[in-house]
Amino acid sequence: MQWSDFRRSLDSLVNLQVPRRVAFSKDCLSMQLHGSCDASTKAYGACIYLRCKHFNGSVTSHLLVAKSRVAPLDDLKKRKRKQSIPRSELSSALLLAHLYEKVVTSLKITVRSYFWTDSMIVRYWLSSSPSRWQQFVANRVSEIQHATRGGVWSHVPGTENPADVLSRGVTADQLNEDPLWWNGAPWMRGNEDCWPENVHLTVAGVDPTVLEENSAVSVVVNMSPPNEIFSLRSSLTRLVRITAWLLRWKHNAQQRTHNNRRSGILTYAERESALLHLVRLAQRECFEQELKDLQREGQVKSTSRINTFHPIMLDGIVRVGGRLVNALVSTERKHPIVLDKNHPFTSLVCFIITTICYMPVSDCSLAAFVADFGRSAYVVLPGRQYTVV
Structure with a gap:
């Protein structure tokens, strides 16, 4: 008009x-x-x-x-x-x-x-x-x-x-x-x-x-129930200690190590081995399919929930990939360990890292282990990183 x-x-x-x-x-x-x-x-x-x-x-x-x-x-x-x-x-x-x-x-x-x-x-x-x-x-x-x-x-x-x-x-x-x-x-x-x-x-x-209806997406996550070992102790240092004793007993019980049995107090290497053993066990329960994909093809599927981290596998442990391969820092800094926030082991890790500065330690070996452990970097899904510098 x-x-x-x-x-x-x-x-x-x-x-x-x-x-x-x-x-x-x-x-x-x-x-x-x-x-x-x-x-x-x-x-x-x-x-x-x-x-x-x-x-x-x-x-x-x-x-x-x-x-x-x-x-x-x-x-x-x-x-x-x-x-x-x-x-x-x-x-x-x-x-x-x-x-x-x-x-x-x-x-x-x-x-x-x-x-x-x-x-x-x-x-x-x-x-x-x-x-x-x-x-x-x-x-x-x-x-x-x-x-x-x-x-x-x-x-x-x-x-x-x-x-x-x-x-x-x-x-x-x-x-x-x-x-x-x-x-x-x-x-x-x-x-x-x-x-x-x-x-x-x-x-x-x-x-x-x-x-404009929301599409329903069903995601099947194969996550095994946590191993009973994670409920044995409420402190990570105590859990690592008891795991180290169990690994020593397993080592000494084998026939091929009859002449090389370990004794005395736990060494730093045994504590570190026990910690990494717990990490592998937790990752095997949370990232079972990702571990298989990394072993077979060297990379995870695009639908994986940790795909954005470009994960790699070092010594059987899933770590964050990235561009820091040539950086002059430790392996733990270049490739933090990936953990699932819902796993009980992750709760123990987060607790000790946030309280490490205030933790009373009685013996020097435990103090050295906790201090070095605190300097390691861990990435907790969905992406928050806990570390102590």
């Missing part, structure tokens, strides 16, 4: 009369609120009507409040596409929910409320939990469900939706003579038996990308 035609049509607004009072408390038997929403590529909006049933049996409905907004435009700089029609319809439903909250707060009365939309997708969204949908839809569905709790969302044919005036637009001449806009659909002033039937929800044939 040209600007001159629009300007000329404004003259008809001189005869427009809007009633300031839409309800009569003395002869009003019951009241209801009916909200409608609609959207198009140009705009979206919502309107609310007050339906009164009088003592003489007559029913009246009047426009109470309305609001519209311009539909989002293309953002060429950010390369954002124009908002889809289902999203605009959902935005109009959110606008209706906000209007409804303001009306209920202003009227300070409790009335039955009904909400109408001609979008089957919006009704489908609102009939499910917000967690089922992607973020844009989920946030708005959650807010709409909370704001309109206690109300009923139903389907209305597009030709009987008064909010269509807001989304499509009308001239001033048409607005002045449009009973659908000022008083709502004709069935609103009839018995409830004459209201639109609640159409069965169906989205058959709708593009799944339009529904």
Whole structure:
């Protein structure tokens, strides 16, 4: 429509009369609120009507409040596409929910409320939990469900939706003579038996990308239950000590080491060997498939949860790969050991590293072991690194 035609049509607004009072408390038997929403590529909006049933049996409905907004435009700089029609319809439903909250707060009365939309997708969204949908839809569905709790969302044919005036637009001449806009659909002033039937929800044939449903992904993690040895002691140093004694007993019990049996106090090498033995045992329980892949192919699969660490295997232990191969630092610094945060061994590691500076140590050998152990770097999934410098 040209600007001159629009300007000329404004003259008809001189005869427009809007009633300031839409309800009569003395002869009003019951009241209801009916909200409608609609959207198009140009705009979206919502309107609310007050339906009164009088003592003489007559029913009246009047426009109470309305609001519209311009539909989002293309953002060429950010390369954002124009908002889809289902999203605009959902935005109009959110606008209706906000209007409804303001009306209920202003009227300070409790009335039955009904909400109408001609979008089957919006009704489908609102009939499910917000967690089922992607973020844009989920946030708005959650807010709409909370704001309109206690109300009923139903389907209305597009030709009987008064909010269509807001989304499509009308001239001033048409607005002045449009009973659908000022008083709502004709069935609103009839018995409830004459209201639109609640159409069965169906989205058959709708593009799944339009529904924006979260895809369910099932991940099977082969993680064996923790070995009982990790529950023998609540302190890592004590667990390492008892593991070292067990490994010494295993060494001395073998026939081929009959002439090379170990005795005396535990050496530093035995403690270190016991610690690495516990690391291998914990990794075998958490990264069983990754260990097999590293042994066979030298790398893990792209779907592995530790793939981002570019893991390598050194002496049977999974460590972080990377570009520090030629760095003048220790192997532990260049290639930290990978641990799973849910394994009990990891809890012992994190505890001793965070408390190593305050731990009272009685003998020199244990102090040297703990100090050197604290300088080793460990990467704990999902990516937090614990180390003591």
